[in-house]
Amino acid sequence: MTPAARIQAAAELIDRIVAGEAAEKALTTWGRTSRFAGSKDRAAVRDHVFDVLRMWRSTAVKGGGEHGRARMLGLLRLRGIDPDTLFDGKGHAPAPLTEAERAAGRMPDGADAWDLPDWLADRFRSDLGEAAGPTALALRERAPVFLRVNTLKCALAAARDRLAAEGVETAPHTLSPTALEVLSCARGLVRTGAFTDGWVELQDAASQAVVDLIPPEGAGRVLDFCAGGGGKTLALAARLPGAALFAHDADPGRMSDLPQRAARAGAKVTVTRQPEGAFDLVIADVPCSGSGAWRRAPEGKWRLTEDRLTDLQSIQADILATCASFVAPGGCLAYATCSVLAAENEAQVARFLAERPGWRRGPSRQFLPSDGGDGFFVCCLISGRA
Known part of the structure; x- marks a missing residue:
């Protein structure tokens, strides 16, 4: 053609x-x-x-x-x-x-120039302030391609050298010590030996940074409650090699290839349909608007409605309540979204803490596309139960 x-x-x-x-x-x-x-x-x-x-x-x-x-x-x-x-x-x-x-x-001009529905342009202004315009404009461009270096198998320098020998040029990224931005030959990545041998996985740099922010101390039993395809599950496995790691998702089909990917990565992950017992760390990367990742799935910003956003907030609150019941005393519940909207992020955290006086807020961060990766939010909620 x-x-x-x-x-x-x-x-x-x-x-x-x-x-x-x-x-x-x-x-x-x-x-x-x-x-x-x-x-x-x-x-x-x-x-x-x-x-x-x-x-x-x-x-x-x-x-x-x-x-x-x-x-x-x-x-x-x-x-x-x-x-x-x-x-x-x-x-x-x-x-x-x-x-x-x-x-x-x-x-x-206006919302036309930002390429957002009018109601979302208003939300961006109220939620993001001066960052609203740069965030909206960043979502108009193609997303970078990132790899996570699997530290269970190699160091970042070794992975970068091997990829270069296979014709894939990469560069380290400041968002995460395991992140490599792919500068060339992105479409051939899955055919490289570095990928098929489990040295690297495709994963956004901000998604990796979310896992980096979670405190590792005392994380003996770990549950990824909304595991999806398992990207954060495998990142947790590399960061917490001594932990007993469990993966769950409301749609088990989304985890169908996780055992194969875990084997390739040299990680031990137990896929479970029904989590049992208490966990030192529970990560809940909940269903959300996906507004931080609209560069990758741009139809989402045109299909999202205010009613759907309200429904998502209800789902998120229910998942937070369920996950809280799995957290051991003194343990951590890491709440995460790939959203830049306050209703799904800070508002959910505020509601959760208001309803549970025994809990406290730990490390948190809002990542925006201007940081280099997708838009993500993470907040670590620490249980104070005796």
């Missing part, structure tokens, strides 16, 4: 998304039915579609319309690319621009 044909394919896929089809479904169906598209074509088209999803409002404003062609036109203009070099009608390229298209479009 030519670069112009990729633009046309992305525009057609965006039209399907505008009509209500999920982006991943549209891309998967297109990839299966477009035998002419090679792996580089599919990757390029996917990048175009996700760039538009991250910049849904500003591309429409700059392109002068809501449909796929206008949004791709807007994306090119925002990127400083002359649309006439791609909208030339040759082969499978988009048709040349009309005079009306040339005249349409303006520079986005």
Whole structure:
């Protein structure tokens, strides 16, 4: 496919998304039915579609319309690319621009420039203050790719050297002593020996920093209550090699490959459907808006509603209450979200502590995309029960 044909394919896929089809479904169906598209074509088209999803409002404003062609036109203009070099009608390229298209479009401002729904733009202003604008703008860009070096098997320098020998350039990152930012060949990572031998795992740097912040003292029995795919579970296993580590999730299917990944990493993890007994450390990385990770899943910011946010807060409070019952006296409950919204973060912590006078607040931090990774929040809640 030519670069112009990729633009046309992305525009057609965006039209399907505008009509209500999920982006991943549209891309998967297109990839299966477009035998002419090679792996580089599919990757390029996917990048175009996700760039538009991250910049849904500003591309429409700059392109002068809501449909796929206008949004791709807007994306090119925002990127400083002359649309006439791609909208030339040759082969499978988009048709040349009309005079009306040339005249349409303006520079986005306000919530359009931030690429947020109006109600979320208001939340960002009230919750983040001066950081609202930089955070919103950061979420319009592609996320970096990070690796976590598995210290059960190697040191960071050794992992970096091995990756370099396999053609993958990396750099250490200040958010975590185990984090490497991938600078080249990100799409070939899973085929490297460093990955298949369990030396490195794909994990955002801020997600690693969340685990780094949790106090390790006295953590003999550890429960990852909302384990999901197991990224933080394996990070905990490397940080607490002597601990008995248990992983649980309300949807056990999400942990289906965790035993295999743990074996590859040289970690011992017990997957449990029903946790039993008391734990010195419980981590609850709860379901949330995902607002801190909208660079990776940009549809989320357009699908989130105020009612859904309220529902999520109720779910989070229930999970916190359940997890508190598993914490041993003097133990730690690490509450975490990949959200930048106060309603899911500080407000939940304040409610929890107000209802449980015997508990106290330990280390906490709000990570923002401006720190280099995704947006995360973590607060360690210490049990004072005798």
